[in-house]
Amino acid sequence: MNQKQRMQHGLPYKSSLDGLKQEREACQLKLYDYNHLRPDEYVQREALIRSVLGKAGSDIHIEAPFRCDYGSNIEVGDQFYANYNCTILDGGKVTIGHEVMFAPNVSLYTAGHPIHHIPRNAGYEYALPITIGDNVWIGGNVVITPGVTIGNNTVIGAGSIVTKDIPANVVAAGNPCRVLRAITEQDRAYYYKDQRFDITADDL
Numbered sequence: 001m002n003q004k005q006r007m008q009h010g011l012p013y014k015s016s017l018d019g020l021k022q023e024r025e026a027c028q029l030k031l032y033d034y035n036h037l038r039p040d041e042y043v044q045r046e047a048l049i050r051s052v053l054g055k056a057g058s059d060i061h062i063e064a065p066f067r068c069d070y071g072s073n074i075e076v077g078d079q080f081y082a083n084y085n086c087t088i089l090d091g092g093k094v095t096i097g098h099e100v101m102f103a104p105n106v107s108l109y110t111a112g113h114p115i116h117h118i119p120r121n122a123g124y125e126y127a128l129p130i131t132i133g134d135n136v137w138i139g140g141n142v143v144i145t146p147g148v149t150i151g152n153n154t155v156i157g158a159g160s161i162v163t164k165d166i167p168a169n170v171v172a173a174g175n176p177c178r179v180l181r182a183i184t185e186q187d188r189a190y191y192y193k194d195q196r197f198d199i200t201a202d203d204l
């Protein structure tokens, strides 16, 4: 296996070899253009981000600045929104479901380095997939570490460091991120803590 195949298989690899550096550079060039577009250059924006991402559903919007390593390893579903300064280190596969929202400064790191300095300084790294389900909202300044899966409909509180899988239908927060509570049908009537919607159920 070459270094790219090793990366794709979750094995330790050297990211400077076998064309990986060139792939990252090609991605950086596109993102440089993307991040320097005027906010009203809608057509160029859409075309550029679709040329960066491996797969993208309908109606996606990623605010600039956005950064990733390869782009080709990222799949996003329909109605994806990422607020300012999203960073995705996508040596490993990143799969994001439908109707997912990222607040500012969300970081997804599939990449890591060995704990011991000898193999780390020898240039080895690894990349493990990150999966985010449908209807997930990730709060501001959240970091998601390699190999994590977040289940459908879940909310991750601002500032969390997510080091382990988080199930579906929960609010989870903290460092390390832990489940705070389940999300229930009762939550539907409220927009913030005990504040009830002043809108009829038919509109929600």
Ligand SMILES: CC(=O)SCCNC(=O)CCNC(=O)[C@H](O)C(C)(C)COP(=O)(O)OP(=O)(O)OC[C@H]1O[C@@H](n2cnc3c(N)ncnc32)[C@H](O)[C@@H]1OP(=O)(O)O
Binding pocket: 081, 083, 101, 102, 103, 104, 138, 139, 140, 155, 156, 157, 158, 159, 160, 171, 172, 173, 174, 180, 181, 192, 193
């Ligand atoms: C595209 C965009 O998203 S832009 C918008 C950007 N906005 C954000 O990033 C805001 C994200 N929101 C949060 O983090 C909120 O705190 C939420 C959604 C997690 C609150 O969820 P709720 O279930 O309503 O939690 P609630 O406010 O009742 O708090 C429950 C407990 O969790 C704690 N808690 C709430 N949020 C967090 C957090 N982010 N980190 C750690 N603890 C938290 C509270 O202090 C409280 O603790 P206590 O029981 O000891 O008093």
